[in-house]
Amino acid sequence: QWLINSNKANIAAAKSAAVKAIASGKPATMPKDNLMVIWNFPAAKYTTFTATGLPDTSGPAANGTKHCNYTTKQLVAMADIGALAAADGKLPNAGTVRSIMRKAGGLSFDRTFEAPLLKFYATE
Incomplete structure (x- = not known):
């Protein structure tokens, strides 16, 4: 943000x-505003626990702890969007972007969304 x-x-x-x-x-x-922020949806559940009650760390880290986890389809979708932008020097239209993201699953693009800043950014 x-x-x-x-x-x-x-x-x-x-x-x-x-x-x-x-x-x-x-x-x-x-x-021109050529910034497109692509958000990925977090998992429905972040942590599973072992029989001893400790967090199960055998899977990928939850979003936020090691930044964002993307699937291969999501990474390819973002590369496709970048390639379209590079081809003509401007962002692809919103319909094209939404179609690519829908096919990849778990991605969102919303120019009006504003996440609250973390406390250490509040002074900037």
């Missing part, structure tokens, strides 16, 4: 600079 917020601030500053340049008669182009 910190990266999303920083990107929003940078885009806003670049737009403001472009408007000022245009107002003063200088050529300027409006910046």
